[in-house]
Amino acid sequence: MFVLSIGIRKQGMDRLGMAKGITPRKEDYSQWYLDVIAAADLAEHSAVKGCMVIKPNGYAIWEMIQGQLDRMFKETGHVNAYFPLFIPESLMHKEAEHVEGFAPECAVVTHGGGKKLEEALFVRPTSETIIWSTYKNWIQSYRDLPILINQWANVVRWEMRTRLFLRTTEFLWQEGHTAHASAAEAEEETLKILDVYRRFAEEYLAAPVYVGFKSEKEKFAGAVRTYCIEAMMQDRKALQAGTSHNLGQNFSKAFDVTFQDEQGKLQHVYATSWGVSTRLVGALIMTHSDDNGLVLPPRLAPLKVVLIPIWKEDAEMERMRQHAQALTASWQGKISFKIDDRDQYRPGYKFNEWEKRGIPIRIEIGPKDVAAQQVVVVRRDTGEKIAMPQENLLAKIEALLEEIQNNLLQRARALRDDNTFTVDAYDDFSARIENPGGFFRVHWCGSELCENKFQETSRATIRTIPLDETKEQGACIVCGAPSKGRVLVAKSY
RNA sequence: CGGGGCGUAGCGCAGUCCGGUUAGCGCGCCUGCUUUGGGAGCAGGAGGUCCUGAGUUCAAAUCUCAGCGCCCCGACCA
Structure with missing residues (x-):
């Protein structure tokens, strides 16, 4: 140790202040955030300013978020559709407040096919305008309502300053756009989705949120009222994690979308829109992760359990592999797990690697465990090591995953309440x-x-x-x- | 867009002030052997538009100008 200390010190102390490659939170929170993303291999900067490449580990988390939200949207009666990336300039300009809010941060395509376009095309910063120009043709009667559509899409907003996941020039999101026959129904929809977001944040992200609405100054450009969920990050700063807008008749009037009600009277439609984005991945990171890297709430962890067989000699290696496989034979299709039996890395290396990636549970199985008919289970949230009998292991692991999920929520709630x-x-x-x-x-x-x-x-x-x-x-x-x-x-x- | 820092191998850096051998170091990577319960050891090896472009010079990673990008702090935003 003493002999090594000079070399290690020089290496370890460079910028990071520690050997693990992750800056401690209290030293530099922003750098910690970037280090966690790098250590977990979630994303990196791209050749395009302000844009990121979402790498497989990061995208898998987004897919988990998408999968669950999509189920929740469908459970509440919504369907998916897709509208174009490009919005004709004339459509962008129809709603005054909206264009004023978004025009400054829009990317605009002026050329196509080698020629200057007759009408410039805005790359969507959000899709209200293209959608309402379309809904106009879909709605004649109250019988056509409500329309409850969501789309998963990318959008572009030319931000001054960007940060991976939290604010990038292009980002992925979902945007719901609904049309209703009454103001009350639109308000009900807005609040219903707000509650979906709240539940998703608490039950899946394990992030407790404050629920409310925005001041006039902070509300969405073109909305009557903007509701939001706000989460607290570990540096005690707020992060808007989702918004749900009651658009009233602002867009239906701008695009002249009317329907005949039951009395045969022509009325303007009532609208809502709502969205969450890849920013949620950033929220996830900053809510739970620690100085050892990413911490994923089990329900959103693409990979929930990793088994690491441990051996000394080649013969033992094969034996431990077989034990690990036998132990998990019945797990297929029930839980997402992986046996890390790579021979080129030693156990300690693997422990660290999966820890950085935030895998909720690690299971170690070596000769001693096999002899004792047990495994060693390690929780990512607390680092606690638990010796568990092999009998009925899957059920115990599933219970532990729920416990971890719960613990993360409690911990985040305590931080928020205390601050x-x-x-x-x-x-x-x-x-x-x-x-x-x-x-x-x-x-x-x-x-x-x-x-x-x-x-x-x-x-x-x-x-x-x-x-x-x-x-x-x-x-x-x-x-x-x-x-x-x-x-x-x-x-x- | 203003202020600050930075750009040299996949990552982290030294070298730049004061121009001059073949541009180094650590990690990682490849091969082999030994290892394997918390980031293994030894030996050999591969890997470079020194951010880009102009300029100065016999000679540029190093000097000059311009541009680009990243990080941090502000103004704008999910």
């Missing part, structure tokens, strides 16, 4: 938003002037106006005017 504060004095607020940071429940009068003050002085924003907040009279923390309830303020991604 959500109720404050009434502005000085108190501005001191604590810097240190230790977190979410702050404060009274707000509702004026944009006061809202801007948060931003200017603390670089924090009103993340959401919580739905479940108990009504409470108070005085705006900025101007002292009467306030009907508290809002959640935080620094955010």
Whole structure:
């Protein structure tokens, strides 16, 4: 050790400060985030500015997210369809607030087939305009409603500053676009999806979220009201994890989408749209991972269990392989697992590798275990090693996966709750938003002037106006005017 | 787009200030042997548009100019 220390120190201490290749969170949170992505081999920067290559490990997580959300959308009556990537400029300009909000961050195609196009094509930043220009032809009668369509797609928003998964120029998402015969029904749909998002975040991402709606300033360009779920990352910053918009009649009026109601009267349709993106992968990373790398909640882990046979000699190698195979023979199709019997790496290397990748459970099986009719099970969330009898192992593993899922949610909830504060004095607020940071429940009068003050002085924003907040009279923390309830303020991604 | 840092092998870096052998080191990779319960050891080997383009020079990783990209901090956003 002493002999090696010079070499290791020089290597290990370079930029990372430690030998494992992952910067500790408290040293540099941003670098830690990037290191985790690299260590777990999730994604990398591409030749295109602001765009990323999602590598197989990262894409597999997105596929897990997609699979579950898609089931939930279908359970609530939605179907999938696909609309084009390109949107004619004229369509983009139909809804005033919408175009004003999105035009600055749009990529525009001006040439095609070697010639200048007569009309420029916007690469979709979101699909409301192309979809409503299409729905116009689909809707005549109340009998054509509701339309409950979702699409899985890529979109492009020309952002100034990008970060892997959290904000990239091109990203993958789903966008739901629904049409309804009444305002009440549209509102119901908006809230129904909001609840799908909340449930998904808590039950699958194991990320507790605050549920509410956005201030006028923060809402979607073209929406009547924007609902959202907000999660807290380990650095105590907020991350908007999903949005659901009640668009009212803004788009149906802009695109003149009308239907005849039961009385034969012509009305404009009521609309909603809602989406979550590959940003959720970033949320996943920043909610659970630690200084040893990625930590995946079992329900979203593409690979849930890895078995590592351990041997000394060649003969033993074959024996341990066989044990591992016999042990898991009945697991096929029931659980996603892998036997890592590669001979070129030693066990310690494999332990570390799967740890970095966030695999929830590792099972070690060596000669000692075989003799004792047991295996050694290691939890990724706690690092705890448990000797387990081989009998009925699958059921015990499945139970443990649920326990890990649960533990991750509890842990994230504890962090969030411990860092959500109720404050009434502005000085108190501005001191604590810097240190230790977190979410702050404060009274707000509702004026944009006061809202801007948060931003200017603390670089924090009103993340959401919580739905479940108990009504409470108070005085705006900025101007002292009467306030009907508290809002959640935080620094955010 | 403003401020700061950086760009040399897959990754992390030295070399650049002060131009001059064949551009090095660690990790990783390939081959062989020994190993294998927390990142193995030894030996041999492969791998380079020194970010790009112009310029200065007998000579450029090194100097000059321009551009591109990445990271961090702001303004804009899922």
